[in-house]
Amino acid sequence: MPGMDELFGSNVFNDAVMQKRLPKDTYKALTKTIEDGTQLDPQVANVVANAMKDWAVEKGVTHYTHWFQPLTGITAEKHDSFISPRAGGKVILEFSGKELVRGEPDASSFPSGGLRSTFEARGYTAWDPTSYAFIKDGVLCIPTAFCSYGGQALDKKTPLLRSMEALSTQAVRILKLFGRDATRVTSTVGPEQEYFLVDKKLYDLRKDLIFTGRTLFGNKPPKGQEMDDHYFGSIKPRVHAFMNDLNQELWKLGILAKTQHNEVAPAQHEMAPIFSVTTVATDHNQLTMELMKKVAERHGLVCLLHEKPFAGVNGSGKHNNWSMSTNTGYNLLEPGDDPASSAQFMLFLTAVIKAVDDYADLLRISVASAGNDHRLGANEAPPAIISMFLGDELTAIVESVMNGTPYSSHQKGDLEIGVSVLPKFPQDNTDRNRTSPFAFTGNKFEFRSLGSSASISDANVVLNTIVAESLKQFADVLEDAEDFQSKLHELVVSTLQLHKRIIFNGNGYAPEWVEEAKRRGLLNLVSTVDAVPYLLEPKNVRLFTSHSIFTETELRSRYEIQLETYAKTLNIEAGTCLLIAEREILPAAIKAMGALAKTVNEVKATGVASAAPAKVLAALSSRIDKLSETIVALHKAVESREEGDALANAIYEHDVIIPAMNAVREVADDLETIIGKEYWPMPTYADLLFNV
Numbered sequence: 001m002p003g004m005d006e007l008f009g010s011n012v013f014n015d016a017v018m019q020k021r022l023p024k025d026t027y028k029a030l031t032k033t034i035e036d037g038t039q040l041d042p043q044v045a046n047v048v049a050n051a052m053k054d055w056a057v058e059k060g061v062t063h064y065t066h067w068f069q070p071l072t073g074i075t076a077e078k079h080d081s082f083i084s085p086r087a088g089g090k091v092i093l094e095f096s097g098k099e100l101v102r103g104e105p106d107a108s109s110f111p112s113g114g115l116r117s118t119f120e121a122r123g124y125t126a127w128d129p130t131s132y133a134f135i136k137d138g139v140l141c142i143p144t145a146f147c148s149y150g151g152q153a154l155d156k157k158t159p160l161l162r163s164m165e166a167l168s169t170q171a172v173r174i175l176k177l178f179g180r181d182a183t184r185v186t187s188t189v190g191p192e193q194e195y196f197l198v199d200k201k202l203y204d205l206r207k208d209l210i211f212t213g214r215t216l217f218g219n220k221p222p223k224g225q226e227m228d229d230h231y232f233g234s235i236k237p238r239v240h241a242f243m244n245d246l247n248q249e250l251w252k253l254g255i256l257a258k259t260q261h262n263e264v265a266p267a268q269h270e271m272a273p274i275f276s277v278t279t280v281a282t283d284h285n286q287l288t289m290e291l292m293k294k295v296a297e298r299h300g301l302v303c304l305l306h307e308k309p310f311a312g313v314n315g316s317g318k319h320n321n322w323s324m325s326t327n328t329g330y331n332l333l334e335p336g337d338d339p340a341s342s343a344q345f346m347l348f349l350t351a352v353i354k355a356v357d358d359y360a361d362l363l364r365i366s367v368a369s370a371g372n373d374h375r376l377g378a379n380e381a382p383p384a385i386i387s388m389f390l391g392d393e394l395t396a397i398v399e400s401v402m403n404g405t406p407y408s409s410h411q412k413g414d415l416e417i418g419v420s421v422l423p424k425f426p427q428d429n430t431d432r433n434r435t436s437p438f439a440f441t442g443n444k445f446e447f448r449s450l451g452s453s454a455s456i457s458d459a460n461v462v463l464n465t466i467v468a469e470s471l472k473q474f475a476d477v478l479e480d481a482e483d484f485q486s487k488l489h490e491l492v493v494s495t496l497q498l499h500k501r502i503i504f505n506g507n508g509y510a511p512e513w514v515e516e517a518k519r520r521g522l523l524n525l526v527s528t529v530d531a532v533p534y535l536l537e538p539k540n541v542r543l544f545t546s547h548s549i550f551t552e553t554e555l556r557s558r559y560e561i562q563l564e565t566y567a568k569t570l571n572i573e574a575g576t577c578l579l580i581a582e583r584e585i586l587p588a589a590i591k592a593m594g595a596l597a598k599t600v601n602e603v604k605a606t607g608v609a610s611a612a613p614a615k616v617l618a619a620l621s622s623r624i625d626k627l628s629e630t631i632v633a634l635h636k637a638v639e640s641r642e643e644g645d646a647l648a649n650a651i652y653e654h655d656v657i658i659p660a661m662n663a664v665r666e667v668a669d670d671l672e673t674i675i676g677k678e679y680w681p682m683p684t685y686a687d688l689l690f691n692v
């Protein structure tokens with residue numbers, strides 16, 4: 001095995017490689033382009049492309065692809081080889097600047113939410129030089145943004161890049177007021193990725209896992225997660241081998257895989273990388289999910305990234321640890337230790353508090369999906385109500401500032417912004433308050449509502465943009481202030497007072513919180529269909545258009561796609577549910593009934609009085625009837641679908657299809673408990689969860 005030095009980033013055309021392989025002036029021009037976000041000179045692009053190709057070819061690569069992130073939520077690639085014909089039936093390997101910078105995939109089949117009709121199908125991909133090119137499966141991958149010819153974003157990368165820009169612009173304005181010389185601010189993210197591993201042979205016997213990523217049938221095994229013996233438990237050899245292999249693959253791609261452990265549910269695990277710039281973290285998380293699936297197969301396993309693969313045991317999420325840092329090396333959510341830094345910290349903290357309160361609906365929408373609807377609010381993940389946890393210490397500080405009251409444990413007197421130094425508060429390690437969707441954890445915020453399979457782009461586009469908006473409003477006020485200190489104090493105090501309702505340190509699972517949140521006027525958007533319509537609220541359209549993140553048309557297209565995806569997911573689930581119930585469970589149950597009926601007669605013939613077989617037979621028969629009724633009802637529900645607009649379609653799935661599917665499942669799961677093991681047509685939860 002090569003040493004870490006050799007391994008880490010070995011498949012990445014990173015800064016070190018560029019420095020080594022590019023002529024000095026090319027390297028300089030490229031770095032400038034990356035830093036300023038300007039257009040790359042075609043001459044420079046040619047040189048870079050050629051160096052990239054030579055580097056890749058030395059590693060045995062023959063193809064390249066523009067790697068992009070369409071609105072399917074996964075990544076897309078189309079491979080082209082480097083070959084170019086030459087006289088005499090020969091070829092040479094070529095890669096031009098033009099090919100590097102721009103691609104034209106025939107991408108008419110990607111979701112566009114009506115932005116691009118098929119007759120003008122050709123979108124284009126454009127190199128995003130802020131992400132390094134890399135080699136995956138022997139193909140040189142160029143990270144790109146994907147747009148329509150009208151320049152409209154068709155992907156998850158473009159708005160993310162725009163939101164990074166917006167955040168930087170506004171944060172730099174604020175920093176200037178504090179006399180800082182930072183010229184760029186980037187948000188940073190460390191996403192903790194949860195997943196399940198199941199045996200491939202068992203997986204192959206479950207059509208529901210194959211088609212929908214989750215089980216549509218199955219009872220909780222006698223032992224689940226109640227003993228808390230899996231969380232941080234010793235890792236089984238097969239899982240360990242998988243993790244080692246995965247780490248190697250991730251490290252080769254320069255992904256900072258750091259922490260791995262067992263999660264709460266049996267067969268559930270987590271991997272957390274060291275944080276990086278949000279755009280890079282987003283690319284890396286997509287690659288991580290892809291590699292988890294690929295590497296699992298090598299070990300005879302399947303990696304399930306669905307938010308709720310199994311009913312009755314915890315599902316999987318993705319904690320999005322988020323902060324902002326300057327190009328001068330400061331984390332803006334790190335409480336400082338002099339009055340100016342303390343004031344600056346309070347201002348950025350206040351900006352986040354205001355942002356989350358003003359745009360809680362957008363945060364909720366950014367994590368809304370059919371899969372994640374199973375988790376949020378189900379006492380295993382944060383509630384659907386967005387609130388913020390600050391911890392006792394920081395809350396006390398905020399209250400002291402807000403009310404102008406003494407901060408007792410620290411000093412006599414008020415905490416005055418710009419004058420006082422904030423006390424050092426412990427990184428709230430008691431913060432195992434996992435019930436909060438949005439928690440301050442010492443020097444960053446942890447947004448915990450994301451689903452495990454989602455691209456983290458959506459949530460971070462929202463986070464970057466809403467914080468940019470708070471900062472913009474603050475900068476507008478402060479830049480005009482005659483007395484900066486007093487204006488700053490006034491601004492922080494009045495903003496905190498206005499938005500304190502969003503702060504909640506209590507138990508988010510408690511039913512009282514739902515009531516309390518309602519009293520506070522906080523939204524409780526329980527499902528995707530409740531949440532997504534808020535995307536088009538005038539205040540949200542204004543937010544995204546004013547920061548040039550989305551045009552109104554782009555926003556509408558995302559609205560359509562999110563609802564369409566929801567409806568399609570449930571379409572597939574309903575079809576799969578019927579397939580399994582009708583073709584597998586019902587026949588198995590009838591077969592079991594036939595065998596039992598025969599036994600009942602045989603027992604009767606012996607003259608022995610035995611009630612049990614007949615009783616089980618009766619129970620079986622009535623459940624079979626019920627199953628067949630629920631199947632008919634689901635069929636009817638499916639056939640009664642009418643094509644409406646995207647919202648009406650999604651609501652139909654939510655209101656009609658889900659209850660009909662649940663009814664089928666309820667009877668089928670009941671049947672599972674009385675049918676002999678040899679008749680049951682698929683691996684059970686016990687088989688799936690305890691066989692790795």
Ligand code: ADP
Nearest residue numbers: 188189190191272273274275321322323331444
């Ligand atoms: P937990 O207790 O939730 O496991 P950790 O302290 O292990 O939290 O960190 C979780 C994640 O937060 C890691 O990915 C880590 O790199 C990331 N993180 C730490 N600092 C920052 C930061 N400034 N910005 C973004 N993410 C960060």
Ligand code: MG
Nearest residue numbers: 192319321446
């Ligand atoms: Mg965490």
